[in-house]
Amino acid sequence: MRGVRRSRWCAALASLVLWAAFAAQAAAAEFVMKFGIATINETQHQFIKMYKAALEEATGGRIEVQLFPASQLGTIQREIEGVQFGSIQAYMGPVDFFVGIEPRFGVFSAPMLFRDEAHATAVVHDPALEQKMLGLAEAKGLVGMAVIVPGVSHYAARHALMRLADFQGKKLRINGSELERAKMAKLGATGVAMALSEVAPALDQGVIDGTISGLSIFVSMKMSNLVKVVTVTNDTMLVSIAMVSKRWLDGLPPDLRKKVIDTGLAIQPKAQEWEQAFNKDLEKQWDAMGGSVHPLPAEDLAKMRTLLLPVGDEVTKDQPQVHAMLEEVRKVAEKY
Numbered sequence: 001m002r003g004v005r006r007s008r009w010c011a012a013l014a015s016l017v018l019w020a021a022f023a024a025q026a027a028a029a030e031f032v033m034k035f036g037i038a039t040i041n042e043t044q045h046q047f048i049k050m051y052k053a054a055l056e057e058a059t060g061g062r063i064e065v066q067l068f069p070a071s072q073l074g075t076i077q078r079e080i081e082g083v084q085f086g087s088i089q090a091y092m093g094p095v096d097f098f099v100g101i102e103p104r105f106g107v108f109s110a111p112m113l114f115r116d117e118a119h120a121t122a123v124v125h126d127p128a129l130e131q132k133m134l135g136l137a138e139a140k141g142l143v144g145m146a147v148i149v150p151g152v153s154h155y156a157a158r159h160a161l162m163r164l165a166d167f168q169g170k171k172l173r174i175n176g177s178e179l180e181r182a183k184m185a186k187l188g189a190t191g192v193a194m195a196l197s198e199v200a201p202a203l204d205q206g207v208i209d210g211t212i213s214g215l216s217i218f219v220s221m222k223m224s225n226l227v228k229v230v231t232v233t234n235d236t237m238l239v240s241i242a243m244v245s246k247r248w249l250d251g252l253p254p255d256l257r258k259k260v261i262d263t264g265l266a267i268q269p270k271a272q273e274w275e276q277a278f279n280k281d282l283e284k285q286w287d288a289m290g291g292s293v294h295p296l297p298a299e300d301l302a303k304m305r306t307l308l309l310p311v312g313d314e315v316t317k318d319q320p321q322v323h324a325m326l327e328e329v330r331k332v333a334e335k336y
Contacts, residue, residue: 029064031252033089033244033260036079038196040069042216043150043278044092044240047271051146051242055263059256071197084141086247092146095133095239096175102137104325106177108239110312112305114333117279120237121149121272122336129332133241143249145264146242148272150214151279153236157210158203160229164300173199173211180212182315183236186307200226214238215282215293224289232295235308 035051037044052065073079073088076097082088084101095105107113114120124130124147134144155161157170168188174180176193184191192208196217202208203226210227217223218230242264249257283293296304316323 028061030062031064031256033063033065033248034068034073035065035090035092036068036071036073036082036088037092038071038076038079039217039220041220042214043148043271043275045069046274046278047092047146047148047242047267050267050271050274051263054267055259058259058263063256063260071195075195075197077195080142080243083243083245084247086245088245089248090145090242090244092240092242094150094175095241096177096180098137098142098241098243099177101140101142103319103322104136105133105241106179107312107316107322107326107329109175109177109179109183109236110315110326111179111183111235111308113312113329114237116234117149117152117237119333119336120239123329123333124149124239125268125272126332126335129329132328137243138246141246142243143246143261144241145244145261146268146271148240148242148268148275150238150240150275151216152214152232152234153212153238154215154218155210155212155231155233156218156223156227156229157231158206158227159209160227160294161210161231161296162229162294164296164303170209171207173202173208175212179311179315182311183308186311187304203227212236215286216278218291219282219285219289222289224286224291228291230286230291230293232293233301233304235304 035048037048039045048067052067055063055065073082076093079088079091080097080101083091096109099106114123124133130147133147136144155172157172161167164187170189171192172184172189173194174184174191181191194202194208199211200221200223203211215230218227244260249260252260286293312326316326
């Protein structure tokens with residue numbers, strides 16, 4: 001009987017110690033940082049996981065980073081607004097979605113701006129340009145802390161886009177920038193701005209014919225039941241930026257404020273390196289899901305290049321600040 005009581009007493013004591021440890025850990029966090037993304041199981045998700053581990057270690061647990069992938073905190077625009085107002089502390093997503101706050105972000109979706117993913121990565125990580133990108137929206141309440149290139153922007157539709165002519169009359173989901181709409185018009189298609197969380201239902205219901213995304217999105221969202229062929233053109237690269245709320249950041253002690261930004265910059269190259277390894281297996285994964293990857297024929301790519309090269313200048317010619325930003329990015333691109 002004494003042995004039973006002793007076992008119960010030990011179990012109770014162990015539970016109490018465990019509870020106390022959890023309580024101490026929770027109490028140690030002076031600040032909570034809710035970090036949202038629209039994607040899951042790809043490079044942006046990897047970035048925020050790396051960031052959480054690094055920042056909590058760097059701050060000794062004084063900041064607890066809570067991760068919310070797959071639009072758990074709302075649509076992309078709602079999350080960005082939340083970061084502006086401080087109800088959400090950080091968000092990461094393609095720069096196209098920030099054009100409503102700062103139109104100059106839109107230039108990164110200008111077609112034919114980059115040769116390939118490696119070129120885009122070199123350009124956005126040019127020290128001067130990177131620093132400018134991180135500060136573009138600070139006056140609007142968003143402070144940049146990292147920029148990455150998650151991959152190439154591909155096309156996919158319910159009826160496969162095998163040739164350039166197949167784009168005619170299609171409604172394709174875009175992130176929402178003016179440059180993207182102009183690009184779609186040049187291809188004879190219509191760009192439909194839509195949050196990532198709405199894409200699968202819209203495809204299923206026929207609201208849109210197809211979408212533009214990185215291959216990682218088609219794989220991670222298991223979209224092979226909706227689209228089978230991913231069409232490769234390499235006309236546009238995906239560029240993502242991690243933003244933190246200036247209102248929340250300004251409320252932190254100076255030492256923590258610095259760690260929030262420095263950690264993002266430190267994780268940036270690690271996430272970019274992870275992305276390169278991650279992308280190598282994506283095509284195999286898509287094939288295993290019953291999909292296929294189709295490069296547009298060379299003659300069609302040449303026609304597409306001719307159609308799309310003027311888009312950047314045509315769209316930005318009456319927007320001096322935006323056009324100046326486009327020219328600045330082009331000059332940096334020439335260096336690499």
